[in-house]
Amino acid sequence: MKKVLVISNMYPSKEHLSYGIFVKNQVEQLRAQGIETILAVNSNPNTGKVNVLKKYASWAGQVYSLFRKNKSCIGITHSHYVFPSGMFSYILKKRYNIPYVVTAHGGDINKMAKKSARIKGYTEKILQHADHIIAVGEELASNIQQDFQIPQERISVMSMGIDRSVFQKPLNKSELATSLSMNTERVNFLFVGNIIQEKGVQELIEAFLKLEEKYPQKAVLYAIGSTKNISFSNQMKELAQQSNNIHFLEPMPQKRLANYFQASDVFVLPSYIEGLGLVALEALACGTPVIASDVGGLHYMLQNGAGVLVPPKSVEALYNKMEQVIQQNGQLQVNEEQIQQLLKLHDSKEIIARLTAIYEKYSD
Template sequence: MYPSRKNPTYGIFVRNQVEALKKKGLNIDTAVNSDNRGGKVNLLKKYGLWFLKTISKLPAGRTYDVVHAHYIFPSGLPALFFKKLFGTKLIVTSHGGDLDQMAKKNKWIRKMTRYILKEADHVIVVGEALKEEVIQGFGIAESNVSVINMGVNRNVFAPKPKEETKQELNLSADVRHILFVGNLIEAKGLRELLDAFQSLNEREENLQLHIVGSKKSESFLQELKSSIQPNQKDCIHFHGPKDQATVGKWMAAADLFVLPSHIEGFGLVALEAMSAHTPVVASDVGGLSYLLKDGAGELVQPKDARALEEGMEKVLNDSSLRNARIEKGEQLAQENDEEVMLERIINIYKK
């Protein structure tokens, strides 16, 4: 996954890491897919083109010290060519979907996932739950697995005066703004979010919901919009994708960030919101269960609109709880600063 002008947020976390590593003096070639369209024809076309891009790097293969594949399968498969042909060290990063979804599609893909993991010189996972899956589910030695998330850029996702930032984004200061950032897909829990928000707003009557992200399916987007009650249409806004600098402003301006995912490898956007001093309500799944534990955020039952509504109401209306969440979030943002994560990756490359 990699961003393009048409899809500016698609795999942006990968590009951010690549560009940050280049700034530290690493010489990096990329073979990437910047097409986020679904459908069998598009999938065959985009993965075919991406595979050819990867193979086109083989002539330079002898010069590479490391090949780093993001996502185990299919990315790790052509990356293995370099290891087999030239003895290049292979590192794979699991972001979650490759284990939670891809490896469960059929027995052959699971077999290939296991093979790639076994062949890799080191495995990076973005969350603790994924580490457990790699070790216990695929038999990889714990010494060969590191938990390194993509890190948060604290220059982009920084706290800003909320009232001034709201004014800059033309947001009303008289209402409280709830923010979601992510792809508009079912697995992000958007159905539950719209149900929970509308129910809560019937009682609160001073809330606005902002949904920022790329649509993957026009029909799903229309389904979401059709579920909005007539009296709520002015309170729910779909903004489409935004560049990172703008997303950083939205994070800082929001009164609450919500991530009701059904599955989540790590939940970097939740960390970005915490870095901007905005409290988070999220599903108790995957990496979010680890990220938001011990009072860092409000964890709620996944796929449960009522539980999500209660979590949102609790954080919105309890000022002492909000302050505690913000304080803990700042601590986590410092621990997961992008610079810290980059040094850990470079150390693995060197090793």
């Protein structure tokens, strides 16, 4: 098989470890299986109109430069995020007849495509001309099929996969928690995600403050994530100052992040929207039960007792479930059999095998 040109508007760097880390993980897994890839990616997370124009212009130059140098050996392109990444794949197909696969991650369909009629038009064009579409969750796949009139047979539901050699149950949870300076006498709640409103960070902090008011010195909250919105992040940190038990941590390498998943008692993901919620899977792989919003891919992933679902944007509902954890000494009842089935389905080895089959089907 010829090489795969991977195009993504998000990719991590030394300065921004978590920015599109799931794309990097998949690329490394592909390479480990002998699939040669060429990267045309943007690793600059800066926002603001001027910054966006500059970084996308630079990225566009990178895409076309790499394509020209490697044109003869590229058999297929794979874009992560329908727009803007998919535009490059669409153009390369129109000009050079290079087939392409595009992965929809959620925000590109649920947010980006709704920003304007123009972007929705671009999104529709990219999806209509894609040789195959990957949606990271069931609801996302359904939305693509219905909103953009895409035949079901051209869509695969496939997460980015979890590396179970990294995200696995700890040998000794208590020792690991102590090594991370966690108080093992308290319930350690964990959140991992961008510090933005759509992740339900404010509801989580308010629920925790309410919990601490009733159960003082019983729990700790760790929030690990990038500052995407400085103003909102500062507001949240100011709100969190009402407690000495809320800790904000910057993104970290995957193995260390896995340690936090392994050492925590419960993982909480109160998002407003979520294409899949890969971090919830990573928590489950580490043996940590999950409380999450009943939205998007989380609705399907955590059903049948794999996790505990709560309505989005509800401080009260979130508080009630977190209170149950306190009352049950850090325990949360979940369906272990369902979780194991879920982890098997989303194992990165299984995902890479399915993805490779798609490449081989459409590649020149």
